Amino acid sequence: xxxxxxxxxxxxxxxxxDEFKNLHFKQKKTSPDYTDRNSNGLFGGxxxxxxxxxxxxxxxxxxxxxxxxxxxxxxxxxxxxxxWDVEVLTDGVNPExxxxxxxxxxxxxxxxxxxxxxxxNQVTFDSRAAPLLVTGxxxxxxxxxxxxxxxxxGLVAGNCGTSSSGYSGAFTPDTSxxxxxxxxxxxxxxxxxxxxxxxxxxxxxxxxxxxxxxxxKLGCAGAYREYQYDSYYWxxxxxxxxxxxxxxxxxxxxADWGCNWTYYVDSAFVGIGTGSTSSSGGNxxxxxxxxxxxxxxxxxxxxxxYD
Amino acid sequence: MSYGFxxxxxDSSIEYDSGSxxxxxxDFYSVSAGSSDTRxxxxxxxxxxKVGMFFIxxxxxxxxxxxxxxxxxxxxTTISISGGSEDMYILVLMR
Numbered sequence: 001x002x003x004x005x006x007x008x009x010x011x012x013x014x015x016x017x018d019e020f021k022n023l024h025f026k027q028k029k030t031s032p033d034y035t036d037r038n039s040n041g042l043f044g045g046x047x048x049x050x051x052x053x054x055x056x057x058x059x060x061x062x063x064x065x066x067x068x069x070x071x072x073x074x075x076x077x078x079x080x081x082x083x084w085d086v087e088v089l090t091d092g093v094n095p096e097x098x099x100x101x102x103x104x105x106x107x108x109x110x111x112x113x114x115x116x117x118x119x120x121n122q123v124t125f126d127s128r129a130a131p132l133l134v135t136g137x138x139x140x141x142x143x144x145x146x147x148x149x150x151x152x153x154g155l156v157a158g159n160c161g162t163s164s165s166g167y168s169g170a171f172t173p174d175t176s177x178x179x180x181x182x183x184x185x186x187x188x189x190x191x192x193x194x195x196x197x198x199x200x201x202x203x204x205x206x207x208x209x210x211x212x213x214x215x216x217k218l219g220c221a222g223a224y225r226e227y228q229y230d231s232y233y234w235x236x237x238x239x240x241x242x243x244x245x246x247x248x249x250x251x252x253x254x255a256d257w258g259c260n261w262t263y264y265v266d267s268a269f270v271g272i273g274t275g276s277t278s279s280s281g282g283n284x285x286x287x288x289x290x291x292x293x294x295x296x297x298x299x300x301x302x303x304x305x306y307d
Numbered sequence: 308m309s310y311g312f313x314x315x316x317x318d319s320s321i322e323y324d325s326g327s328x329x330x331x332x333x334d335f336y337s338v339s340a341g342s343s344d345t346r347x348x349x350x351x352x353x354x355x356x357k358v359g360m361f362f363i364x365x366x367x368x369x370x371x372x373x374x375x376x377x378x379x380x381x382x383x384t385t386i387s388i389s390g391g392s393e394d395m396y397i398l399v400l401m402r
Binding site: 128291 | 312314316317321322323324325329330331332333350354355357358359360361362363365367368372373374376396398400
């Protein structure tokens with residue numbers, strides 16, 4: 001470099017540079033503006049919510065949740081000029097959202113500190129504007145399965161007859177890939193959920209009804225009907241993280257759930273088909289697969305610096 | 308701390324501590340669904356680079372939302388983004 005300032009640590013890593021812009025703290029919110037999905041504890045806890053921020057540039061969202069709770073940023077949306085929604089998924093808690101951006105804004109009256117400018121006279125670092133201090137970084141993979149088992153026990157085959165409270169336990173996520181790391185007392189995380197998974201439990205039932213003379217093992221003489229019931233209970237998962245002392249776990253959190261059913265009846269008389277009817281209902285996710293399963297970056301900071 | 312530097316604010320709180328390794332934002336941009344983007348930053352040569360990506364307006368379950376993938380090459384100076392079915396923000400960090 002021919003001008004400006006570059007500070008590096010003993011490992012040669014760049015701490016401050018005039019060539020790039022540091023992230024600076026902007027705003028914090030402790031509760032959402034909108035809650036789009038809430039399972040009230042079912043499926044291990046599901047809360048999909050939006051935090052709204054007014055900011056002249058694109059926000060880079062970090063979060064803090066209590067130890068043991070799962071969380072991830074699932075989307076950032078531009079609502080209108082200068083207004084942003086940060087979409088967050090947790091297992092039921094409201095995370096604290098910390099917004100960072102490059103522009104350094106300092107309250108008037110704070111008249112000392114260190115500023116670094118680039119060749120365009122833009123501030124790339126300002127010690128007064130709460131620059132992002134990263135205390136750790138991890139590359140994490142998600143468990144291959146959101147849950148260790150998916151039991152169909154007790155689920156009704158006909159017309160999705162089991163309520164969500166009845167089948168939520170079959171989809172509750174219970175797997176985690178854990179990574180040891182040093183964490184501050186109140187860790188702050190940048191983690192965006194890209195990996196997604198959908199799992200289904202198929203329950204079916206076939207019933208024969210003899211309207212003629214039931215001949216036992218010989219079958220039915222006269223008219224009979226054959227019923228086929230199928231229900232597909234499903235849950236849609238997103239990759240999240242949870243932390244505990246000295247560890248960050250990559251896990252899954254349910255983001256949506258539902259059931260789809262089909263019904264089919266085939267009628268016959270003395271072995272000759274006389275017609276059939278069918279119907280279906282419920283809702284259905286896009287597909288039964290796991291996607292975006294590459295390693296993801298977790299950036300760790302100390303939330304107490306910005307409280 | 309035995310070496311490095313700290314900066315304190317007017318209220319004596321620590322504003323910056325070189326012991327807390329910080330990352331610098333190199334670039335922040337969006338890549339549209341179905342398109343690709345390649346950028347070169349010559350000053351990243353030999354530096355540690357991380358790329359964070361997040362969906363801009365993804366569907367919940369109505370369609371498959373494939374993430375872009377990021378590839379670093381040429382000693383981390385070239386960042387290529389491609390393969391996604393959704394618009395995504397790309398955050399490039401270095402240290």
